[in-house]
Amino acid sequence: MMVVSTVLSVMAYDYPPEKLAVYLSDDGGSELTFYALTQAAIFSKHWLPYCRNYKIEPRSPVAYFKSASRPSNTKHDQDYTNIKKLFEEMEDRIENVMNNGRVPDELRLEHEGFTEWDSFTSPKDHAAVVQILLDQNEDAEGHSLPKLVYLAREKRPDHFHNFKAGAMNALIRISSKISNGPIILNVDCDMYSNNSDTVRDALCFFMDEEKGHEIAFVQYPQCFENVTKNEVYGGSMRVLREVDFHGLDGNGGPLYVGTGCFHRRDILLGKSFDGESRIDWKMENDHKETQENTTEELKNLASCTYEIDTEWGKEMGLKYGCPVEDVITGLSIHCRGWKSVFYNPKREAFLGVSATTLDQTLVQHKRWSEGDLLILLSKYSPAWYGLGKVTSGWFLPFAYIIVSITAFDYLEFLRCGGTTKGWWNDRRIWVYKRTSSYLFALIDTILGSDLSFVISSKVMDNDVQARYEKEMMEFGVSSPLTTTVATISMLNLVCFVGVVMKSMLMDKVTRGGYYETMAVHVVLCGVLVALNMPLYWALFVRKDKGKIPDSVTVKAVFHALFISTVFFFL
Known part of the structure; x- marks a missing residue:
């Protein structure tokens, strides 16, 4: 339900839905997750009109029904009751399947995509699964719905999969054939959209007439809704969010931190800054092909062997070989001459879940620090890339x-x-x-x-x-x-x-x-x-x-x- 609510929250952005495409990367390749997404697709036909008609915030169903009080308006109250009932029915269906541990045969007949799991071996050994669940569909009021795509890239025991960076790069390739939008938003499954205007806000930076052509990505802060009053595990990133990242705007911009970030597609693909690089917002996308012609192509783009002898993970896409693939990718973008922007609006753009045990905190920071140490030894190290050395011999006591x-x-x-x-x-x-x-x-x-x-x-x-x-x-x-x-x-x-x-x-x-x-x-x-x-x-x-x-x-x-x-x- 966390994944479903995150997907629905970004589908419901206050932005023309025909210009939005939402991709879910399920690196475990679970038929249970696919079933949950099929239910989200059905529920979205009612959820998006409700969000649009009543301008609600947040647009994550779980978060909304947890925090919202019953509307005083009679019509709104009736619609609230109906949509909440539909949501609870969807929740019950998903939980029943989860408790069962597999999708029953009668439910598998509801979508042809379940046949992909007939030859499924394990989460670490399976063929690529690409399913377009919504494409040129309409909601209950006749308005367009965003595209909705499920992806489980191919996994084989004898092929290293490069963790999150590998999954992101597969998504970049797949999306280039289906929607090919010039801007890509990357959101973790536990960071739902908390502000429906976030897309418009980010585009203001990219479309700025004076500085927009210099900007590679717009990074929003990581905010957490479950941090206790006194932050028992110090997980709020409060000072980083309110002070440090703002200060980095004077030095080329903030780091890329892996979620809540809007990227220019062409820059993620390795483009260097030349001073004249601008997005052609009126470009004609070349994805208007029939699905019959692209299904096998899409699976090939998500195969284990596709990246062999290519620049993916090196000069294209997210960088491989580092546990903090986001940070080193952001640094490499800065090293190619681009700038980034940190935007921290009054209403948090994304809300997630912070660590709730000491062990989770320590394990997470162990991975981050391993990556930071590798970056320190890399060619992108801030210790020597573009910085002078301290020359003064005087130090305070x-x-x-x-x-x-x-x-x-x-x-x-x-x-x-x-x-x-x-x-x-x-x-x-x-x-x-x-x-x-x-x-x-x-x-x-x-x-x-x-x-x-x-x-x-x-x-x-x-x-x-x-x-x-x-x-x-x-x-x-x-x-x-x-x-x-x-x-x-x-x-x-x-x-x-x-x-x-x-x-x-x-x-x-x-x-x-x-x-x-x-x-x-x-x-x-x-x-x-x-x-x-x-x-x-x-x-x-x-x-x-x-x-x-x-x-x-x-x-x-x-x-x-x-x-x-x-x-x-x-």
């Missing part, structure tokens, strides 16, 4: 830097709408990411390990949801990342307790000299212990399923005591 940066960071966080507790939680996650996610990413990068694209789960059960809403940190999995965080936190506690006990055994004069030389160390260790209080609570007090597993507790305590003992004797 370290203490001044720490205090001033921390104070500035705190004030910046508050200015962007955060809370003091939210900033404190953000500092905790900052420490955890740098002592686990970034550490493991560095090790994997140095050792040249096989970098896998790990997808963070956005689905949680009721217990996890309840704890998340109470801002209780979720530790309930055993992994190298959580074990590392727990071990370092225990080491901080052991060291702090050891310092306090040692000072208590000293006479007054000796204690004064001890604290004089160790003051900074003691304060830093005390701050770390204070930051880690939720973790200690999860180690030794909590009894719910979100506590730190006993196996992790044993490892953390043993490792901390062992390390402390070794250094004590050294």
Whole structure:
């Protein structure tokens, strides 16, 4: 239903529907997802007229029915009741099929596309599936509907598929034959459209008479609807969204962050800036072919072998070989002379789901940092591409830097709408990411390990949801990342307790000299212990399923005591 609502939200943009084409990339090739999309196509014939007639926001059905109150107008209230009933019936049909685990034979007869799964092997071994569900169709009031296309590119065990970048490149090729629009919007399945004017807003930048020809992409911020008041996992990207990305407009523009981004198609295909490059908005698209002639062509474009001995993933499309394919693609576009724009409207353009457990947060940042390290070593590295070197030998004292940066960071966080507790939680996650996610990413990068694209789960059960809403940190999995965080936190506690006990055994004069030389160390260790209080609570007090597993507790305590003992004797 998350996928269905995201699809419907972008189909319902306040923009001529005959100029819109929506493509769903289902990299798992699931007949269940295809069934859900067929139901979305049917429901769209009623949903789009309702959105158009009553100018509702947001246009994601799940989000709308969750937040909207019953209309006071009698006609609107009746239509609201009818559309909500249709939505709930669709939801029940999809959930019944999901619970069944397969699409029943009688439902498979409803669409010829289900025959594609007759020879389906597995999510990692299957032929390409391309199905056009809506094309020149009309809604319940006789207005045009956007095109709606389902794609599952071919997957074979002996062909590396290049993760999200490979899926995006297949979409670029497929869409060039079906709609060939000059502008491409890329949205993740969990980032629904929250503002129906977003397309028009983005086009204002591309169509600007003075600067539009310089712009390669327009990036909207990632905003999340499920972030708690005090941001227990520091997942709001608040300062990045409100400060940092705005500042990048003075340096060629923001990074491409993988979702909520409008691209010029020709630039994604490798075009370099020449000062005269403008979009021909009146160009005639060459996709007016009969579907009978293009079905096999489309499947060929999504095959495993199509990209062999081509420039796809190198000079064309999204870049391969990096876990953060979006960032390196955006940097390569900037390196070809193009600029980008960051637009952060008052009403969020897209709303998504942030990580709801510590493990999800750490795994996600491990992947991001692996990619960032690879970019640092690449030819697109900001460390040397187009930048000078620092020549001044004068630096402010370290203490001044720490205090001033921390104070500035705190004030910046508050200015962007955060809370003091939210900033404190953000500092905790900052420490955890740098002592686990970034550490493991560095090790994997140095050792040249096989970098896998790990997808963070956005689905949680009721217990996890309840704890998340109470801002209780979720530790309930055993992994190298959580074990590392727990071990370092225990080491901080052991060291702090050891310092306090040692000072208590000293006479007054000796204690004064001890604290004089160790003051900074003691304060830093005390701050770390204070930051880690939720973790200690999860180690030794909590009894719910979100506590730190006993196996992790044993490892953390043993490792901390062992390390402390070794250094004590050294």
